[in-house]
Amino acid sequence: MFEDYLSRHDPGQLRMRAKQFLASRKPLTRAQAIKGIYNIVRPPGGDRFTLPTTSRPIQAGSVLYRARPLESISDMKVVADAWEPPIDRARIGRLNMPGEPMLYTAWDPATACFEVGVSGPTLLAMSHFVVYQDFKSTEIGVLEVPDNLSLKAQKKLAVILELLHDVFMKPYSDNDPDKYVATEVLVKDLYDLPPDMCQAWSYKSVADPSPHALNLCFRPDAGREVLRLARTDIVEVDPSPEGHIAGFNFTTLKVLEPDTESGALMEVIQPWARELSQQL
Numbered sequence: 001m002f003e004d005y006l007s008r009h010d011p012g013q014l015r016m017r018a019k020q021f022l023a024s025r026k027p028l029t030r031a032q033a034i035k036g037i038y039n040i041v042r043p044p045g046g047d048r049f050t051l052p053t054t055s056r057p058i059q060a061g062s063v064l065y066r067a068r069p070l071e072s073i074s075d076m077k078v079v080a081d082a083w084e085p086p087i088d089r090a091r092i093g094r095l096n097m098p099g100e101p102m103l104y105t106a107w108d109p110a111t112a113c114f115e116v117g118v119s120g121p122t123l124l125a126m127s128h129f130v131v132y133q134d135f136k137s138t139e140i141g142v143l144e145v146p147d148n149l150s151l152k153a154q155k156k157l158a159v160i161l162e163l164l165h166d167v168f169m170k171p172y173s174d175n176d177p178d179k180y181v182a183t184e185v186l187v188k189d190l191y192d193l194p195p196d197m198c199q200a201w202s203y204k205s206v207a208d209p210s211p212h213a214l215n216l217c218f219r220p221d222a223g224r225e226v227l228r229l230a231r232t233d234i235v236e237v238d239p240s241p242e243g244h245i246a247g248f249n250f251t252t253l254k255v256l257e258p259d260t261e262s263g264a265l266m267e268v269i270q271p272w273a274r275e276l277s278q279q280l
Contacts, residue, residue, distance in 0.1 A: 002050075002051075002052060002146070002149060002153065002157070003149060003150060003153050005043055005049045005050070006149070006152075006153040006156045006157055007153070008043040008044050008045065008047075009043060009044070009156050009160075010044075011155065011156055011159070014040065014156060014159050014160070015159055017039055017040045018040050018159060018160075018162075018163040021036045021037070021039070021040060021163070021167075022163065022166055022167070024036075027176075027177040027178040028178045028181050028182055029178075029181070030097075030181055030184075030185055033178075033181050033182040033185040033186075034185050034189065036182075037164075037167065037182070037185065037186060037189070037190075038189075040160070040163060041160055041163075041164075041190070051160070051164075051190055052146055052157070053138055053139070053191060053193065054138075054139045054142050054144070055136040055137060055138055055139065055197075055198055056136065056137045056138075056139050056202045057134065057135075057136055058131055058134065058135050058136065058137055058200070058202075058216070058226075059131065059134055060131050060132055060133050060134050061130070061131060062107075062130070062131040063128055063129070063130055063131075063230070064105035064106065064107065064128075064129045064130075064131065064216055064227070065105060065106050065107070065108065065109050065111075065112040065126060065127065065128060065129070066082070066083075066103065066104065066105050066106070066112060066126075066127045066129065067106075067109070067112035067113055067115065067116045067118075067124050067125070067126055067127075068081075068082075068116070068124065068125040068127070069116055069122060069123070069124055070123045070124060070125055070234070071123070072123075073123065073234055073253055073254070075125070076125045076232055076234065076256055076265050077264065077265060078263050078264055078265060079229060079258045079259075079263050079264070079265060080263070081125070081232075081265065082125065082127040082229050082232045082258075082265070083103060083127075083220070083223070083224075083229070084101040084102055084103040084104075084218075084220050084223070085101055086101065087099050087100075087101055090102070092179060092180050092184075093180060093184075094168070094180050094183045094184070094187075094203075094206070094217075095183065095184060095187050095201060095217050096184060097184055101220055102217050102218065102219060102220075103217065103218040103219075103220060103223040103227075104215060104217050105129060105215065105216045105217070105218070106205065106208075106213070106214070106215050106216075107213070107214050107215075107216070108208075108210075108213065109126055109248075109250070110208065110210075110213075110247060110248050111205050111207075111208040111210070111213040111214070111215065112126065113237055113239075113248050114205065114207040114208040114209075114213070115205060115207050115208070115215065117207070118237055118239060118248070119239060120238070120239065121236060121237070121238045122236070122237050122238075123234070123235075123236055123237075124234075124235050124236075124237050125232050125233070125234055125235075126232065126233045126234075126235050126250075127229060127231075127232040127233075128229070128230045128231050128232070128233070129223075129227040129228065129229055129230065130227065130228050130230045131226055131227060132226065132227070132228050133226055135198075135199040135200070135225075135226045136197065136198045136199065137198055137199065137200040137201060137202035137216055138191050138192075138193050138198040138200070138201050138202065139201075139202050139203070140164075140168055140186075140187060140191050140201055140202070140203040141164070141165040141168045141169055141203050141204060142161065142165075143158070143161050143162060143165055145157050145158050145161065164186060164190065167182050167183065167186055168183050168186055168187070168203065169204065169206055170182070170183065170206075171206055187201060195219075195221075195222055199218065199222040199223075199225065199226055200216045200217060200218045200222060200223070200226075201216070201217045202214060202215070202216055203215055203217075229258050230257075231255055231256060231257045231258075231268070232255075232256045232257075232265060233252050233254075233255050233256075234252070234253045234254045234255075234256065235250050235251060235252050235253060236250070236251040236253060237249070237250055237251075238251075254267050254268075255267065255268045256268065
């Protein structure tokens, strides 16, 4: 199937179209982004096509982290505060349009801090989600080419995958007028598998300089099918080269756990605090 699709691409034209798309500095609308990406990956003649995708298995017992900047230590009141933002507060993201809530998580607390732009002392809610059943995530930005293709097909597919990688991993500033337009289009049109096949998207963090920093992004319903909120720590985070967690110092101010009956986040008194109160 992929051999037939790739056989209709001319390598020279493929590279030229990819180079032109990546070199363009004009702000893109969503329609223009769709047109530009499909102009490269769609074979001549406009036929339907399927690109190879890879999945990453996620095991039960894994822990994922979501950081949320806070204005006050008392901002986190109910369980819903730890999950994805409500529709009216869902800003555009690498995988979502404005008003489209997504649950962005990271495999490491430091990565979660990078993702929310911690650059100085910051008050955060660091929520811990535990995976309670195995599932698969669709990998985005993967450059590996299947080895069961002919050498010519592998070279053509490598050009396409490199383009998709570069489009998705593009760093943006807050001032970019088309911030995340192309990335969201790419994911929804080329990597959006049915929920019975993949429950999340897995991708390398753009914000975290660590080469192994990974994120997992869920649609709200899919996230609640495979995740459970274990606790939320209210922490003060301070970037530091000598930080004890990958360049950050964490000071825990309080720990909150979900109350299943009321839906509230209840403060848990830590053992050291209990011992101190007894001494007093």
